[in-house]
């Protein structure tokens with residue numbers, strides 16, 4: 001077995017040597033690429049990054065300081081152009097939005113398994129398939145009428161969330177924030193997608209699977225040296241096994257919904273868990289659409305698109321809530337200001353509706369400051385130019401990875417006063433007041449991206465964070481555990497979360 005691997009490795013090295021110029025996005029001709037760190041022959045900067053034994057986001061932070069607002073890294077066969085400054089990001093995503101709206105070619109056998117050949121909004125290249133899937137997502141899931149129609153789902157999930165917190169606190173004496181928030185956001189999204197109310201145990205099973213999928217899909221050695229794919233057969237095998245589990249877990253939800261739709265919306269023995277009326281679940285629209293080059297979608301494609309929505313919206317909102325609560329636990333005065341605002345708006349025991357949270361400016365400022373100070377992701381998803389183009393005076397070849405590093409925007413002292421301080425007030429009277437979170441009018445922070453690929457659910461993600469935070473602070477006073485004060489060190493786990501997940505004591509507020 002080992003001999004076979006060595007033989008394959010030699011063959012791969014030979015392939016690399018011969019095919020480099022053909023495969024490498026920069027190998028075809030000399031170009032005016034942005035400068036970057038010198039790399040090793042054949043593998044470029046790949047092993048220099050791996051040998052640092054820290055996540056890529058931290059490596060890039062240091063390289064930005066050395067190479068400036070735009071630089072190139074050669075990661076194996078992939079060329080990455082890293083863009084970090086406000087002006088260049090605005091130029092790429094807004095002024096030249098249509099050119100930079102594509103995704104870099106992605107041959108990862110693992111991502112191809114989970115996306116049935118890129119039948120996902122986030123992976124689809126800029127073109128008719130992407131346009132059709134995104135348009136459907138926006139009109140079916142994100143239109144204001146649908147968001148209002150589905151507000152009962154958020155109420156039901158958040159009520160369960162509050163009971164779970166209370167129960168956990170009485171059992172263990174404290175609560176762990178991110179696990180609970182993840183479960184709740186996941187249950188909201190499962191219900192939005194499939195129209196069902198299912199048990200917490202089933203939600204937990206789905207959540208475990210999506211976490212595993214996320215980990216499996218994160219970039220690996222194989223992504224940068226696809227020529228070595230034959231050596232990683234075990235990873236591909238593990239991906240197929242996980243895909244099987246995903247299908248086993250989620251396909252019954254699709255079939256039950258289909259039976260419900262075909263019966264004209266009459267619940268029967270198999271579809272009794274249906275909670276959303278006909279047409280109100282995301283999956284209902286996927287039964288009908290016929291995107292170009294795909295035609296009517298099969299079960300696997302429908303499963304992929306629903307999983308995409310659940311994956312995209314679960315950890316992102318939960319991460320924001322963990323960081324927001326960290327600051328409220330650490331700063332009791334800030335928590336009291338928020339509590340007072342909530343009580344003034346709805347009373348100590350009043351139900352908080354979705355329109356109420358829009359009337360709470362301090363709550364909004366805390367959530368915005370959380371997205372500024374702790375964006376769930378430090379990069380957008382990889383972009384790519386549809387044709388060779390100019391950016392910042394350099395030539396960007398079509399198809400190379402254009403990586404938008406957004407974290408620097410919120411650390412730049414020229415744009416933010418004391419950027420490392422967590423100060424929600426800046427969004428009420430300070431340097432955050434005129435921020436355009438969509439980046440159209442200028443780029444100061446971009447938690448959701450900008451331009452054509454901006455997160456299509458940014459308003460929903462913000463609503464989840466606002467609503468959950470308001471409900472949690474109305475019901476409980478959050479305080480640190482005396483012998484275990486929170487440690488704000490961060491780490492990368494698909495999103496940038498607290499290394500030691502936040503735990504806090506919750507005291508029911510006096511009525």
Ligand code: HEM
Pocket residue numbers: 121122123134189308309310312313314316317320376377379380381382447448449450452453454455456457458460461462465
């Ligand atoms: C706090 C919550 C959220 C944050 C911070 C967030 C952030 C992002 C970011 C940074 C991108 C990449 C933009 C780019 O490539 O330029 C993105 C894309 C995307 N997000 Fe979100 N997101 C959130 C919630 C959600 C939710 C709730 C859903 C679904 C229900 C969702 C669905 C998507 C999809 C489908 C894309 C791909 C868009 C495309 O490629 O056209 N996101 N999101």
